[in-house]
Amino acid sequence: MTAAAPAPLVLALPKGRILKELRPLLSRAGIEPCADFRDEDSRRLRFETNDPSLDVVRVRSFDVATFVAHGAAQIGVCGADVLMEFDYDQIYAPLDLGIGRCRVSVAEPVATAGQQDMGAWSRVTVATKYPTIAHRHFAARGIQAEVVHLNGAMELAPSLGLARLIVDLVQTGSTLKANGLVESEVIASVTSRLIVNRTALKTQPEAIGAWIARFRAALEGGSAA
Numbered sequence: 001m002t003a004a005a006p007a008p009l010v011l012a013l014p015k016g017r018i019l020k021e022l023r024p025l026l027s028r029a030g031i032e033p034c035a036d037f038r039d040e041d042s043r044r045l046r047f048e049t050n051d052p053s054l055d056v057v058r059v060r061s062f063d064v065a066t067f068v069a070h071g072a073a074q075i076g077v078c079g080a081d082v083l084m085e086f087d088y089d090q091i092y093a094p095l096d097l098g099i100g101r102c103r104v105s106v107a108e109p110v111a112t113a114g115q116q117d118m119g120a121w122s123r124v125t126v127a128t129k130y131p132t133i134a135h136r137h138f139a140a141r142g143i144q145a146e147v148v149h150l151n152g153a154m155e156l157a158p159s160l161g162l163a164r165l166i167v168d169l170v171q172t173g174s175t176l177k178a179n180g181l182v183e184s185e186v187i188a189s190v191t192s193r194l195i196v197n198r199t200a201l202k203t204q205p206e207a208i209g210a211w212i213a214r215f216r217a218a219l220e221g222g223s224a225a
């Protein structure tokens, strides 16, 4: 009797902007998801690849970290912003993929920028989808952040009286500008990372180590397939 093939490893990929930038790197790493993966209308969430030992799942960027932290996916790609927000100890991030380059910043209305001394504040209202990062950032300055948790369109919050400041991602700055805001402080630089589940890496070091090596080779410009 032949032994059953081991279950494929699961690679969690974020839908949205990172995925677009990631496609060439996936190809260089020799990963070709099945045709449905490219079909944005497909309702499938899990896809086979050209390698029977690897399946891909397509989830929201924040959820990539959750799937990998819990070992539901063994490997993933997500932004350093997401890793900072959750700080999961089960996640090991061995590679900076150099894509999804942006920063997590504080922004405020351009009309009142620089007019107030933040050092004198004890509290501030902040709209963000990064409550932990915001709390930590302002706490380090002795300011208690009262966070209004939004999932998008943070830029509307100051003008509509929801919060004084926002903490959000900035790349070109055009979203801030279009909404009358200005970047006042950079909290951290962000790129996307390859992440792996620590337990999976311990129990399947060869298989997962080989995928890390393939991504590393792909980054260095060679084809790893």
Ligand SMILES: Nc1ncnc2c1ncn2[C@@H]1O[C@H](COP(=O)(O)OP(=O)(O)OP(=O)(O)O)[C@@H](O)[C@H]1O
Pocket: 014, 015, 016, 017, 018, 059, 060, 061, 062, 078, 079, 080, 081, 082, 100, 101, 102, 169, 170, 171, 172, 190, 191, 192
């Ligand atoms: N303007 C940007 N420029 C570069 N990278 C960005 C930018 N905005 C977000 N990112 C990176 O892409 C990741 C996903 O972005 P975001 O949370 O906006 O999701 P999305 O691509 O809009 O898709 P979804 O909201 O459906 O998950 C972020 O965690 C961040 O690392």
Ligand SMILES: O=P(O)(O)OC[C@H]1O[C@H](OP(=O)(O)OP(=O)(O)O)[C@H](O)[C@@H]1O
Pocket: 017, 151, 152, 153, 168, 169, 170, 171, 172, 173, 174, 175, 176
């Ligand atoms: O500095 P910029 O180049 O303007 O980029 C910044 C914008 O990009 C991200 O939003 P995204 O486009 O992903 O929309 P969403 O967060 O509403 O999904 C981020 O939340 C900012 O709104």
